[in-house]
Amino acid sequence: MTRTDPLDVPRPDAQLHFGVFFQGVNHWTIWSDPASGSQIDPANFRRVAQTAERGLFDAFFLGEGLRLREVDGQIHDLDITGRPDAITQLAALAAVTDRIGLVSTSNTTFNEPADLARRLSGLDLLSEGRAGWNVVTTDNAWTGANFRRGGYLDHADRYRRAEEFLTVARALWDGWENGAVSGSPGAPAWAAPGAVHQVRHRGPQFDVDLAPALPRSAQGHPVIFQAGDSGEGRDFAARIADVIFSAHGNDFDDALAFADDLRRRLQAVGRPDDDLRILPGTEIIIGATEKEALEKKRWIRLQQVTPATALGIAGLLWGLDLSDRDADGPLPDEDPVVAENDGSFGARRIADPRKVVAEWREKAEAHRWSLRETVIALGPQRGHVGTPAGLADKFAHFVRHGAVDGFNVTPYLIPDGLDDIVDLLVPALQERGVYRTAYTGATLREHLGLREPLTHRSSTDRRQAG
Numbered sequence: 001m002t003r004t005d006p007l008d009v010p011r012p013d014a015q016l017h018f019g020v021f022f023q024g025v026n027h028w029t030i031w032s033d034p035a036s037g038s039q040i041d042p043a044n045f046r047r048v049a050q051t052a053e054r055g056l057f058d059a060f061f062l063g064e065g066l067r068l069r070e071v072d073g074q075i076h077d078l079d080i081t082g083r084p085d086a087i088t089q090l091a092a093l094a095a096v097t098d099r100i101g102l103v104s105t106s107n108t109t110f111n112e113p114a115d116l117a118r119r120l121s122g123l124d125l126l127s128e129g130r131a132g133w134n135v136v137t138t139d140n141a142w143t144g145a146n147f148r149r150g151g152y153l154d155h156a157d158r159y160r161r162a163e164e165f166l167t168v169a170r171a172l173w174d175g176w177e178n179g180a181v182s183g184s185p186g187a188p189a190w191a192a193p194g195a196v197h198q199v200r201h202r203g204p205q206f207d208v209d210l211a212p213a214l215p216r217s218a219q220g221h222p223v224i225f226q227a228g229d230s231g232e233g234r235d236f237a238a239r240i241a242d243v244i245f246s247a248h249g250n251d252f253d254d255a256l257a258f259a260d261d262l263r264r265r266l267q268a269v270g271r272p273d274d275d276l277r278i279l280p281g282t283e284i285i286i287g288a289t290e291k292e293a294l295e296k297k298r299w300i301r302l303q304q305v306t307p308a309t310a311l312g313i314a315g316l317l318w319g320l321d322l323s324d325r326d327a328d329g330p331l332p333d334e335d336p337v338v339a340e341n342d343g344s345f346g347a348r349r350i351a352d353p354r355k356v357v358a359e360w361r362e363k364a365e366a367h368r369w370s371l372r373e374t375v376i377a378l379g380p381q382r383g384h385v386g387t388p389a390g391l392a393d394k395f396a397h398f399v400r401h402g403a404v405d406g407f408n409v410t411p412y413l414i415p416d417g418l419d420d421i422v423d424l425l426v427p428a429l430q431e432r433g434v435y436r437t438a439y440t441g442a443t444l445r446e447h448l449g450l451r452e453p454l455t456h457r458s459s460t461d462r463r464q465a466g
Contacts (some may be wrong), residue, residue, distance in 0.1 A: 009400050016395055016407075029080040032303065048411070050097060053100040058100070058406070064136065086105060106135070109137050131217070131444065135240070165205070172199055180192055234265055282384060282410065287386070395429065
């Protein structure tokens with residue numbers, strides 16, 4: 001009997017967790033559909049958050065775009081753009097939601113810990129323990145140009161800065177003891193003597209000396225989320241995070257291998273192997289039949305990858321301006337121009353564009369794909385497609401065999417992109433006993449079934465928890 005045998009279920013009582021990711025700068029959200037809403041209208045943020053809460057989601061996530069994407073110095077006008085400050089927007093949503101977690105994507109490269117920790121602590125208090133922090137780093141010069149020091153950090157340096165940033169932030173969150181504030185007007189002082197501690201830190205990145213301004217929230221600390229797929233990123237998550245996002249959520253075997261690797265890394269740093277929730281990012285496309293779902297997927301991909309977007313993506317690979325080409329025609333005959341990628345368009349560096357172009361040409365010729373069809377077929381493969389029943393069975397298998405703890409859902413349409421998931425998929429999951437039927441806690445940490453913050457545990461607790 002193999003591990004994936006349906007009769008051998010290692011986590012028979014596991015429950016699936018859902019978050020919703022309201023993206024920052026991107027071309028995956030379909031802005032051209034008549035049903036698409038504004039990305040800066042408060043009503044649309046409210047609509048998505050309240051729909052997710054109706055669906056008993058764990059959390060609402062805001063992406064961060066510190067700079068609009070550019071190509072050759074010109075703003076790329078095919079993206080969804082524009083976004084209020086995440087913590088400001090989440091504080092507004094705290095007033096119109098009751099249970100759902102509120103997670104800010106905030107950058108450690110271009111913030112300072114004393115300021116960001118205080119703002120996150122404020123969100124945690126305003127929401128009564130529902131705040132989370134998606135810790136991200138930035139290594140590109142195009143974003144750094146927004147800030148006085150400019151430039152960028154090397155890959156290793158950005159993780160070193162992020163870890164020291166977290167060390168300072170957690171010290172500030174722990175600066176007030178539990179019960180520090182007097183609960184009685186007759187007390188001799190507003191706080192118990194010695195209950196608020198000065199935080200002094202001097203390190204390679206930060207030199208801090210202050211008394212924290214805010215007490216702990218109901219969940220102790222904001223929940224820490226992190227996304228990193230390199231070995232260094234995975235080690236970082238194992239040391240510091242409560243939840244990790246990943247791109248390993250489409251194929252079961254790939255997802256399980258990623259989860260098993262993280263469990264080994266957790267054990268290596270002295271944490272229980274179930275101490276980190278794994279929530280791959282995904283897109284969910286639902287149809288009444290499998291055929292309808294696949295037809296819907298094709299329509300969505302054509303809306304996401306328009307002719308102009310396809311030419312822009314291919315142009316980055318070739319290193320050429322392809323804007324005057326036919327996206328529904330063949331791939332360019334020219335060889336790619338190999339040049340250093342400066343981070344334009346927010347693109348990943350392509351180590352060997354000639355090799356990638358050769359693979360594209362081989363696949364395009366074999367399948368008779370146009371340029372646009374090639375970009376769609378060989379670009380990032382996102383999400384799950386199917387009927388409510390079929391997806392519910394699939395997700396139950398994923399979570400109960402330890403491949404994931406849930407998914408962070410990226411709607412392809414705002415503000416109505418969650419409706420099918422909440423109205424059709426969630427009931428199917430509940431019928432299978434793999435999804436909650438009501439919130440059983442009040443804080444984000446409780447929703448996710450997490451232990452107390454890492455700094456509140458002794459080394460023995462870390463090894464023996466669970």
